[in-house]
Amino acid sequence: MKSISKPQKKPDFGKPIIFIFGPTGVGKTELLLDLDPQRFSVINADSIQVYRYLDIGSAKAPASVQAAIKHYLIDIQDPWQQFSVGDFIEHADRACQEIWAEGKVPVVCGGTAYYFKHFLFGLSEAPPSDELIRNHIANQIEQQGRAWAYEYLERVDPVSFARIHSSDIYRISRALEVWETCGRPLSSFTLPTEKRNGMQPLIIGLQREAEVLRERLGLRIKAMFDEGLEEEIRSLIRMGAQSWWPGLQGIGYREFFQAREHGEWSRSLIADQIERNSRFYAKRQLTFFRSFAEALWMDPSDKHVILSRIEEYLRTVSG
Numbered sequence: 001m002k003s004i005s006k007p008q009k010k011p012d013f014g015k016p017i018i019f020i021f022g023p024t025g026v027g028k029t030e031l032l033l034d035l036d037p038q039r040f041s042v043i044n045a046d047s048i049q050v051y052r053y054l055d056i057g058s059a060k061a062p063a064s065v066q067a068a069i070k071h072y073l074i075d076i077q078d079p080w081q082q083f084s085v086g087d088f089i090e091h092a093d094r095a096c097q098e099i100w101a102e103g104k105v106p107v108v109c110g111g112t113a114y115y116f117k118h119f120l121f122g123l124s125e126a127p128p129s130d131e132l133i134r135n136h137i138a139n140q141i142e143q144q145g146r147a148w149a150y151e152y153l154e155r156v157d158p159v160s161f162a163r164i165h166s167s168d169i170y171r172i173s174r175a176l177e178v179w180e181t182c183g184r185p186l187s188s189f190t191l192p193t194e195k196r197n198g199m200q201p202l203i204i205g206l207q208r209e210a211e212v213l214r215e216r217l218g219l220r221i222k223a224m225f226d227e228g229l230e231e232e233i234r235s236l237i238r239m240g241a242q243s244w245w246p247g248l249q250g251i252g253y254r255e256f257f258q259a260r261e262h263g264e265w266s267r268s269l270i271a272d273q274i275e276r277n278s279r280f281y282a283k284r285q286l287t288f289f290r291s292f293a294e295a296l297w298m299d300p301s302d303k304h305v306i307l308s309r310i311e312e313y314l315r316t317v318s319g
Contacts, residue, residue: 013096013195013196013197013198013199013200014197014198014200015100015317016105016202016313016314016317016318017096017105017106017107017108017199017201017202018040018105018106018107018108018201018202018203018204018310018313019107019108019109019116019120019201019202019203019204019295020107020108020109020204020206021045021109021110021111021113021116021203021204021205021206021289021295022111022205022206022207022285022286022289022300023111023206023207023213023281023282023283023285023286023289024059024111024217024251024278024281024282024285025059025213025216025217025220025278025282026206026207026208026213026216026282026300027206027208027216027300027301028109028110028111028206028300029059029061029065030300031206031300031303031306032061032065032068032069032107032109033065033068033069034303034306034307035069035107037068037069037070038104039104039105040069040104040105040106040107041069041070041071041072041095041099041102041104041105041106041107042061042069042070042071042072042106042107042108042109043071043072043073043092043095043096043099043106043107043108043109044061044071044072044073044074044109044110045073045088045092045108045109045110045111045112045115045116045119046058046060046110046111046112047083047088047112047115047250048247048249048250048252048253049061049073049074049110050073050074050075050076050077050083050088051075051077051078051079051083051246051247052075052076052077052078052079053078053079053232053235053236053239053247054079054232054236054247054248054250054253055232056224056227056228056229056232056252057224057229057232057233057250057251057252057253058250058252058253059220059224059252060074061074072091072092072095072098072099073088073091073092073095076091077247078247079236079241079245079246079247079248080241080242080245080246080247081246081247082170082246083246084129084174085114085115085118085123086123086129088115088118088119089118089119089122089123092108092115092119105314108201111285113285113288113289114288116289116292117191117288117291117292118191119196120195120196120199120201121191121192121193121194121195121196122191122192122196123191123192124186124189124190124191124192125189125190126178126186126189127178127181127182129174129177130177130181133177133180133181134173134177136180137149137173137176137177137180138173138244141169141173141244142244146166146167146169146172149169149172149173149176150166150172152176153172153175153176156176156179156185157175157179157185157186157187159185159187160175160185160186160187163187165281165284167249167254167277168249169244169246169249170246170249174186175187200317202296202309202310202313203292203294203295203296204295204296204298204306204309204310205289205292205295205296205297205298206297206298206299206300207286207297207298207299208299208300208301213282214279217275217278217279217282218275221271221274221275221278222271224252224274225267225271229252230256230267233253233256236248236253237260241257242257243257243258243260243261251274251277251278251281252274252278255270255273255274255277256270259273296309
C-alpha cells in the first residue's frame with residue numbers, strides 16, 4: 001500500500017473523482033480489474049480493510065489486484081486502534097491529491113456508506129472526540145456490556161438508536177460520547193448539505209438481483225473458510241486480540257469472538273451467522289446508498305456500460 005505524504009494544500013475537488021459503492025458481495029473488487037492502472041488509482045472506503053492482519057474476513061483486495069492497480073488506505077491501522085470517519089476524510093483527501101499529482105483519477109471504492117456520505121458533504125457540527133470521555137465510555141461498556149450501551153443510547157438518543165445496529169459498537173460509543181460531552185443527542189447535529197469544495201463526483205452504485213446477491217454471499221463465505229479464515233482468527237487470538245478491538249467489529253470477525261466468549265465455537269454455526277449478518281448488512285447498505293440521489297445504479301456484470309459511462313464523465317469534466 002502506497003504511503004501518503006501530508007498535503008501542502010487542500011485538494012482541488014474540481015478535478016475528476018469517481019465513487020463506486022454497493023452492498024457486500026456485489027462485485028466491487030472484480031470491477032477494479034477492468035480499470036486502466038495507468039489512468040486510475042483506488043482509495044479504499046471499507047472501514048475494516050484499513051486494518052492490518054484482517055485480510056480474509058474483510059474480503060480485502062488480494063495482492064494480485066493491489067499489484068494490478070494501486071490502492072490507498074489499506075493496511076494503515078492496527079486493529080486495536082480507532083479509525084474514525086474524520087480519519088478517513090483526512091487520509092482520502094491526501095490520497096486524492098497524490099493521485100491527481102500523478103495525472104490519474106481517484107476511484108473511491110467500498111461499502112462503508114457513511115464514509116462516502118461524509119467524504120462528499122463533510123462532518124456534522126457535533127463536538128470533536130474527547131479522549132477522556134471516550135475512555136470513560138469504553139470502560140463503562142467493558143464493565144456493563146454492549147447491551148447496556150445500546151439501551152443507554154435508546155434512552156438518550158432514540159433517533160441514533162434507530163439508525164445504528166446493535167453490533168456497531170464504534171458508532172454507539174461515538175453517540176454516547178457526544179451525549180456525555182454536551183448533553184445533546186448526536187442526531188440533533190445536522191450534516192452539511194453542500195458538497196465539500198465543489199466536489200462533483202461520478203457516483204456509480206452497483207446492484208444485483210436479490211437471489212443473485214444471496215448466492216454470491218454464500219459462495220463468498222465458503223471461499224473465506226476455504227482460504228483460511230479460521231486460521232486468520234487463531235492468529236489474531238495469538239496476538240492477544242480482544243472482542244472490543246475496533247477492527248474486530250466487522251462481520252466475519254465479531255461472530256468468532258462472540259462464539260468464543262460463549263464457548264460455542266462451531267464452524268457451521270459461525271458460517272451461518274456470518275451469512276445471515278451479511279444479508280442483513282447488505283440490505284442496510286442499499287438503504288443508505290439509495291440516499292445518494294445522483295447515483296447511477298448498474299449491474300456490475302454490465303462492465304462495458306460502466307466503463308462507457310466513466311469515459312463519458314471524464315470527457316465532460318475535461319471539456
